[in-house]
Amino acid sequence: MTRIHVTYTGGTIGMVESAGGLVPGADLRGWLYRLLEDESDLRTEDVTLTELDPLIDSSNATPESWQSIIDDLWAHHDSADAFVVLHGTDTMAFTAAALSYALTDFDRPVILTGSQHPLGTIVSDATANVTGAINAALSGKARGVTLFFGHHLFAGNRVTKRSSWAFEGFEAPSTGPVAQSGTPWHWAHMDAEGRGWTDPRPYRRYDVPVVTFVPGVRAQRLARMIDPRPDAVVLRTYGVGNIPSDEPGMSRLVADLADSGVPVVVTSQCPQAEVMLGRYGAGASMDRPGICGADDMTFEATYTKLMFLLSQGLTTSDVCRWMASSIAGELAEGGR
Incomplete structure (x- = not known):
């Protein structure tokens, strides 16, 4: 049985309405385990979850935020076979690219996903995206850092957010997706070759206008x-x-x-x-x-x-x- 570790960073998927607009606050852990029981063959004991502290709107992400995710992934490297990162959509493409450079020797698939609508709404795309990311993790075909959204899996450093409202909110302009979910999934060749980087230093913030x-x-x-x-x-x-x-x-x-x-x-x-x-x-x-x-x-x-x-x-x-x-x-x- 494949073991999956989930890192939850915040973002729309786990937000709730407040007087000041959408803010993190949903019971992501309870929702995730109910989802696994209802819609997957995974046992809850095969899935671990870290909720980063503090949870953030991804508009507040910094290089230090990228490093917090990287640190959590490495902390669970030996206890899981695949990893899913739940992230806000605004800066998810930045985080996916940042993780790809720092994790070339991670030897486990890492799939980022999120949603355009919070998980508690009837119009939410949260279930489709999270189950898609988990299926990609279970497939044995995903390599390196990827991003699943709107029925498509993209190389993490080739993707950009193209829409703030469409369920197919991301695209890879130069390469296209590496897979499309369906019955069955359709996979393209994943060309993620690179020189790699051994033992990278942690991300720091720099003044780069x-x-x-x-x-x-x-x-x-x-x-x-x-x-x-x-x-x-x-x-x-x-x-x-x-x-x-x-x-x-x-x-x-x-x-x-x-x-x-x-x-x-x-x-x-x-x-x-x-x-x-x-x-x-x-x-x-x-x-x-x-x-x-x-x-x-x-x-x-x-x-x-x-x-x-x-x-x-x-x-x-x-x-x-x-x-x-x-x-x-x-x-x-x-x-x-």
Whole structure:
């Protein structure tokens, strides 16, 4: 019999109405064990549950929150065969990507899931998502860190939230799902190859502003956003890595930031894209040491990977080298 450990972090699935809106407070433990008795072949003694303290709305998640989940997973590593993490949907894609980098040597499947509606409502998708995640855990086919939602299983570092209300609220723009639930489930090839990371240091919080370019933005605004100097910067650029290069001083600001030793990571605003620095004249200034492209990574995978690499104490050149190399399958074809 497969043993499953569940880590409950908070989120909509276990929330209740209050005068201040939805807050954690439902009897998640009782609901989960009743669900297992009614809708699975698992015995309750084969399922353990940790409720993290404090339970949070995932909008309040931080890198330290990711580390709390990682610590709980490792604490139960030897007593379970598969793991399910119940998480709020707002930042679940960030957490899934963060876990994928830190758990390359975990050798157990980890499936994240949650719901768009609380478990106590008649319209809730909680039961479908939790039973789907458990079925994925029991399948023997899930690998690494994945996310189950709306009848689809996705690689954890390839997924993004696409809707705040639809039951199929997540997608993997560049790769598609690795499985779709049904009778029977349909599985695609799970390409999660990467170089891995042995004995990673814990996640820490760093000052990493995210700058989204929009038509008409001025260089003075960027200058204010990077003063004082941050630990790193993520630029959400146009297309394959273009910025408003005709804006006086914009290209120079970015170049000076990189020259000062601050890692600059360039990602695209397009959900499906491949960053190619210098491909267009508007992005030529970005093709220089200290500035690294995110290739075809999602924004969530890019941001959390940068946090992971900073937490390892790497130099700017090593950060850029690893951004271009796959740790856990977050890049196409294992990195370029």
